[in-house]
Amino acid sequence: MLLEAIFRTLRPDEQVYVWRKEPHERSLFDTVDEVIAYANSNPESDLYFGVSPRVRGDYDTISRTCVAWADVDLKDFKDNPDKAARAIATFPLNPSFIINSGHGFHVYWLLEGEVTGAEAQEICRGIMRIVGSDPTHNALQILRIPGTTNWKDPNEPALVVVMVSNPGTRYDAGDLLKLTNLGEITINVIATGSTKGFPSRSERDWHVIRELTAAGVSEETIYTIADQKPVGERWRENDYRLLKHDLQKTESSYGDAVEKFIELQDCLFYKGARGLTQVSTFTIHPKKLLHDAEGIREDQLICIVSAAGKVWNDVLFPRSAFSSQSSLHRNLPSMFWQWMGNDYQTKQLLVYLLSRLEEAGLPEAKLTQVIGRHSNIWVAKDIVMSSTTVYNADDAEYLYRSRSWSGHHARIIDIAPNTQYSFPEDEDYRALCKTISRLLPRINVPENSIPIIGWFFAAPLKQLFNDVQIRFPHLNIFGTMGSGKTAALQDIFMPLMGVHRPTTQTATTTNFVLRAIMASTNGVPIIFGEFRESGASERSDFQSLLRRAYNSGMDSRGRADLRTETLLLLAPVIVDGEDSFSDPALKQRCITINLHPEDIRPGTEHNSAFKRLREFPLQTFAARYIQRTLKETGASLLKRYADAAKRIEKLLPKSLPDRVKNSCVIVQIGLDLYNEHMTKWGTKGVEWDESMIKANLSNSLLQLSRGISRTYVDDFTEAIVGELAKEVIQRASPFVYLYDIRLNILWVHLTTAVHWWEKTQRYRGKSSVAMVALRAQLQERCDPVDGYVIPETPMTSSSGATTRCFGLRLTACVDAGLNVPDRLNGKVQKIMDRVI
Known part of the structure; x- marks a missing residue:
């Protein structure tokens, strides 16, 4: 029943991953029945299954997740099954399945819908913190198949059996995540029904209801908790009439908080039993509720803070800042901002601020730390726009804030590309397009300039390529000193993408900075300059991140608080230097361009075109082109890809590696978009012919005619x-x-x-x-x-x-x-x- 419940909606483009320990064997199955038959034919084997469906034909790429899980190891509970069972019961919702794995328990909570791998990891990470299980929250997790055998102890093999089976019990994923953010006291009260610290059961229940509603848990899930857990005994006694009454009270709890707080002379006072007490030296005026666009971080409030006659605009407060007075202190960087309230008053402050926001119509937006495309909206430091509209900050669906506004007082420099977009008059823009059309292909020899054009003009669609599971290649430009690598990128191509005063990053910086840079944008290229193969080994973080960015676009690292920070490495990456990559795997993941000084020497056509072109306001070109790309959808991009692939396949050997073909197709799509945009503005585009393609591929292939890639x-x-x-x-x-x-x-x-x-x-x-x-x-x-x-x-x-x-x-x-x-x-x- 477990496998049927987890994979009940398995799609034709998905498969179930199964791993056999001895002998080592990996398999992908089209149906659950095939998995069950395989397990039944190998009952004495160590068999594991992937809890998340895999993309067809790929062992290591998940498509979605329909379950949350915990791996409870008995050794963490001194080999005491009763202690482990009590730990499982501490989670506010009962599991759908509990499997005795032989040396512990595999616990599952079925989901009503589906979530991404990153969302599943966040839920499982929270469950792990509450239950105290192994940190097995990776979406690629494999767990034992019931009915098979655990050979961890060869002398005492154990049968993997189902202990609890409730296949009809499913939960909302959002509620599961919200429950993991509850305080320790609330979790203990729900699990035990204890009234310790409360005058009566009524006060205990009111505390739980307030915590659940403040966390945003749905009413349906609250009723489920009342039905399953000891804390619900009072509510069950009267057929949940008291629970309904308590929930109705929470709907008016804003009013209670509003009455408690009074603002006087840029200070907050709290009305208690003994009169007014000053709790702050500042006031907070909420402007908008912000939800994380990537679905990873918590909600935040963007506020105006006033203190001592001074005003601070656009200050962000994360939800966790209001969990305790110490948490709020960590989010108060100014010496003028002092909070004197206790934990309860801190929590009430959030309710008070939400009530103020509700009075203003509860304005909401999505907050992102990533410059680029979000759905059909382009978000940058200076602008938010759709394909037809430019939004002001009050109306925008998305807002950008750099990682320096992470809610902590320690700030870092904003490392995202510095974009500035503008909209010149139509006639001025038409003249600029004609100039670009005439000069851009001529700034270098065509076999070099044209593929660079294609790559750059495909870059704003990097996020959309990722959404439809098409890999986007890196751009590797190499050549000796004086070949024009940096000048072409910084003076021509980056301004064409709207980047003001482009800079290059170094590939030898720390892993943290590399990850942050590659996660700062999903559509504006970033440059890593002065790359030297002799200074970057195969084991370097940089090359490892490049491979990861191409393959999955995701990087997860552990933090000191046992949480995992996941970054989406979606930046279109350019690497320039005197060396190209020697790693064959990286070569196949790149468009490789070899520039030569003799091609751009003074007096040549290319040198003249370069000097003339960089004198024009190239940065003003970007905004209208990006609006053009925002009209593309996943379906239209797949259609473009199929059309471009047919044209490329006619020009290249059939034996060419798929990654190399894919890179050529991406360049062709970029050229198609460039040509269409130029045609719209009354000028001509460019063509990428067979000789140019083959000249370019010779930089990364050993034998183009036979499609042989260079290897070690x-x-x-x-x-x-x-x-x-x-x-x-x-x-x-x-x-x-x-x-x-x-x-x-x-x-x-x-x-x-x-x-x-x-x-x-x-x-x-x-x-x-x-x-x-x-x-x-x-x-x-x-x-x-x-x-x-x-x-x-x-x-x-x-x-x-x-x-x-x-x-x-x-x-x-x-x-x-x-x-x-x-x-x-x-x-x-x-x-x-x-x-x-």
Whole structure:
């Protein structure tokens, strides 16, 4: 029943992930019945299932989540099942299922609808804090399948059994999350029904009702708690009539708070049994209730604060600031703002502020820390606009606030792109478009300038690409000093996207800053400049974040308070420097452009076009183009993608890697949008022909004609052949090899060659791969037609020793596109006879 309940709405584009521990096996199933049949046929195996449906064909990408869960390990409760059961019962809602996993309990709360992975993680994280379970809140979590066997202790295997089964019990995900934010006292009272600290059951129940309604818990869920938990005994005794009465009282609780607080001379006073007591040296005037646009952070109030005759505008207070006096103090950075109230008065202050906001019509908006596209709205520091309208701050559906306004007194510099948008007169804009159309493609050779145009003009749609699960490539521009990398980006392309005084970031900064930069925008490009491969190894945070940003667009890190902070790494990323990426995986995730100084020397057409174009107000181009992109929807983008893919496939080899094809399609979509916009304003666009595409792809592929991507084995081959091709060979050989001068084949002993190569790569600050991976890649290059490697073969040296070596056909290496000589000289052969 568990699996049927969780995956009852499994869609055709989703599958259920199952993992078998011994022997190790991963599987994806189309239906729940297939999973159950598989489990029934393997009852004595360690079998796990993914609690979230997977995107079809992908083990590691979830599509949604329909359940919340907790993994309760008995070792955390001194192996006492009763203590563990009491811990589970502390959560305000009873589980839908409890599974005895053999050494603990897997607990599930079914959801009425579905949530994203990030939302599920937030709910499970809150449940973990209350129950005290293992921190297993990742949306990719796998748990044991009932009816199988737990072999954690081989001497005492345990059957995984269902203890509690309520498949019809489902909960609202929003209410589950809100319940996790309740205070410890309230949670304990709900779980135990204790009246300790309360004069009577009536005061106890009123406290619980106020806390639940203040947290925003729905009335339906409150009735469920009353039905399930000990705290509901008084309400159940009279058929919930008293509960209905208590809920009606909360509807007028604003009035009680309004009567309690009085504002006098920029100070707040509280009316108590002993008269007026001053509780603050400031007053707060709420302007708008803000909800987090990403659905991760708590609600906030944007307010005007007055104190000592001074006024502070647009101050943000998160909901958690009103949970206690100490929490409020942490959100009061000014020396003029002092709070003297107690915890209860602090909580009442929030009710008072909400009542003031309700008097103003309860204005609401969504708060975001991300510049770019949100639904069909573009949000920036200076503007909020739709495809047809520019909104003022009072009317905007979204508002931007940098991470420096996180609710804490410590601020950081706003690292989001500094955008400034304007709307020139139509005639001025039409003239600007004609100038851009004439000069922009000519600022460099077409095979370089045109793909950059395509990438930039697709960038404002990065969020929409992500929504329809299309990967967006990074832009890697490399070239020697004087090739115009930084100038083209900062003086031309970034202003075209509305960025004022563009800056470049460094790839060698801390992981925290890298993540914050890459999460600061979802449609305005960011630049990481002066990249050098020798200073950034494969294990660097930067390259790891680039891969993660391409694959999932999400990065989660633990915090000191045991919470997980999730950032959406959706910024369109540009990396420029003298080096391109050597990592083959990153190469496939990039549009790679190689610029050359000779193309833009003074006196050339390209240099002249660049100088002329940068004199125009390029920043005024952006706003109207971005409004054009806001008309695109997920459906229209998928249609564009299909059309562009057909055109690209006609120009490229069928064997080209999918990631490389996808990158070309993205560029083509950007060019289509650019051309359509230019046509609308009475000028012409550009074309990306076959020769330009192939010239560009040669920067990242080994053999374009056969669609062969460059891998580490190609770097390895170039390194060892290059070492032996040196004019002077050291007397001590760096590795074991034998050169057959007659057949022009270099035989290499893999173990010794890999040890030398790894040492060389470390010295240069570059990355390598394990020998087992390199051996597999060598075997892939053993194709008798396209390959340049001969499989491992026993070789005998002049001394009679036998060792297995891979053979490298040097002529085939050159044909494959490797940068190696087609022959080695006789000195190599003689030295190797002596060494071997």
